[in-house]
Amino acid sequence: MTGQLHTQRLLSRQYCRVFSVINSQIHTSSGLVAKDHYKVLVLGGGAGGITMAARMKRKVGAQNVAIVEPSEVHYYQPIWTLVGAGAKSVASSGRSTASVIPSGVTWVKSKVAVCDPRNNVVHTDSGKKISYDYLIVALGLELHYEKTGKRSKANIIYNTPLPKLFGVKKYADALWEIVKKRDININLRHNLIEVRADKQEAIFENLDKPGETKVYKYEMIHVTPPMGPPAVLKGSSLDDVTGWLDVDKNTLQHKTYANVFGIGDCTNLPTSKTAAAVAAQSAVLDRTVSQILKKKTPDKIYDGYSSCPLVTSYNTAILAEFDYDGQPLETFPVDQSKESRVMYHMKADFMPLLYWHGLLKGFWGGPGPLRTIMHLGMK
Numbered sequence: 001m002t003g004q005l006h007t008q009r010l011l012s013r014q015y016c017r018v019f020s021v022i023n024s025q026i027h028t029s030s031g032l033v034a035k036d037h038y039k040v041l042v043l044g045g046g047a048g049g050i051t052m053a054a055r056m057k058r059k060v061g062a063q064n065v066a067i068v069e070p071s072e073v074h075y076y077q078p079i080w081t082l083v084g085a086g087a088k089s090v091a092s093s094g095r096s097t098a099s100v101i102p103s104g105v106t107w108v109k110s111k112v113a114v115c116d117p118r119n120n121v122v123h124t125d126s127g128k129k130i131s132y133d134y135l136i137v138a139l140g141l142e143l144h145y146e147k148t149g150k151r152s153k154a155n156i157i158y159n160t161p162l163p164k165l166f167g168v169k170k171y172a173d174a175l176w177e178i179v180k181k182r183d184i185n186i187n188l189r190h191n192l193i194e195v196r197a198d199k200q201e202a203i204f205e206n207l208d209k210p211g212e213t214k215v216y217k218y219e220m221i222h223v224t225p226p227m228g229p230p231a232v233l234k235g236s237s238l239d240d241v242t243g244w245l246d247v248d249k250n251t252l253q254h255k256t257y258a259n260v261f262g263i264g265d266c267t268n269l270p271t272s273k274t275a276a277a278v279a280a281q282s283a284v285l286d287r288t289v290s291q292i293l294k295k296k297t298p299d300k301i302y303d304g305y306s307s308c309p310l311v312t313s314y315n316t317a318i319l320a321e322f323d324y325d326g327q328p329l330e331t332f333p334v335d336q337s338k339e340s341r342v343m344y345h346m347k348a349d350f351m352p353l354l355y356w357h358g359l360l361k362g363f364w365g366g367p368g369p370l371r372t373i374m375h376l377g378m379k
């Protein structure tokens with residue numbers, strides 16, 4: 001995209017937003033008045049964003065750090081696999097965003113609408129313009145449920161015992177539009193009375209004709225939807241040709257803009273996108289930013305560390321750990337490719353604690369030092 005085209009696109013997107021300005025919602029746990037400029041601005045308050053904000057607070061002071069994040073709830077996503085399996089409750093995966101924002105750091109409760117790295121400025125969907133000295137991008141990724149061509153072959157049925165789609169007409173009308181657009185079949189006054197799991201059948205009674213029942217065949221599938229970079233990065237000049245944030249794979253510094261850095265799922269780092277990777281990246285990025293602040297050259301190198309606990313049963317797991325080259329980078333001096341009860345408890349019980357109390361507080365930078373100790377300095 002040429003510079004001119006880019007500017008036009010930026011402006012047109014921006015004007016839409018400027019004319020629909022509403023009060024931006026800004027929270028500071030310190031009670032300070034929110035500012036329009038921060039030394040360090042963090043985009044996204046997920047695993048990477050909260051972690052880096054906690055680390056940057058220690059470097060430049062809480063009053064100089066802000067996080068742009070729209071969601072009220074912060075989720076520990078890795079536990080969702082166990083939630084799906086019924087081994088953990090969904091409630092255990094979320095905490096209020098307010099509770100994980102490092103104290104004194106400003107929370108700008110909005111979505112990033114436009115990134116303008118040429119002018120060191122970010123625009124939010126509430127019309128706010130925030131400038132920065134240093135930008136850390138931690139926007140995660142987007143799920144693309146719409147992009148596979150399978151939808152037309154699927155019959156989606158929504159049966160409800162209620163006589164309406166929603167109790168309030170205004171929203172019911174809006175929902176009807178949506179279900180029509182998405183080709184979802186609605187059956188009102190249909191009450192589920194039995195599930196025959198062995199035959200994959202659900203039995204509903206028609207409440208308008210008491211005693212009349214109908215059998216619905218169903219299929220249960222577990223889908224990992226296609227994913228892509230956050231839309232706001234595309235065409236922002238922060239992205240590479242595929243749309244992901246274009247950072248140096250060793251230092252996590254942006255390849256074009258020296259005052260921009262990236263962490264986590266939104267980056268084009270050629271490794272598996274995991275919270276474990278975020279942890280290892282946070283230690284490297286911490287060092288990279290420190291060096292840049294001191295006008296020195298970044299010297300710590302990210303090896304691509306990522307990890308996936310592969311849950312193989314309700315009490316066993318394999319802990320896969322590897323680097324950029326797909327080479328095992330195991331922390332413990334045992335063969336981690338063997339199913340193990342200990343690894344299951346690491347995944348189910350220990351890692352959530354490490355996430356909430358270590359990673360998000362900026363104290364856990366991955367198992368590198370532990371690996372060295374465990375292998376008596378040999379790794």
Ligand SMILES: Cc1cc2nc3c(=O)[nH]c(=O)nc-3n(C[C@H](O)[C@H](O)[C@H](O)COP(=O)(O)OP(=O)(O)OC[C@H]3O[C@@H](n4cnc5c(N)ncnc54)[C@H](O)[C@@H]3O)c2cc1C
Pocket residue numbers: 043044045046047048049068069070071076077078079080081110111112113138139140141230232263264265266273274275276277278307308309
């Ligand atoms: C089901 C599941 C199981 C997983 N299992 C594991 C596991 O076992 N181990 C593991 O290590 N990892 C696992 N992961 C991956 C891990 O959760 C992610 O890699 C990690 O959360 C990435 O952190 P992030 O900060 O890059 O993105 P996220 O944590 O997703 O945070 C991105 C944040 O950006 C915000 N945002 C998005 N767009 C905007 C915008 N325009 N403006 C402002 N804010 C915005 C979002 O609201 C979100 O809070 C799993 C993920 C899922 C979904």
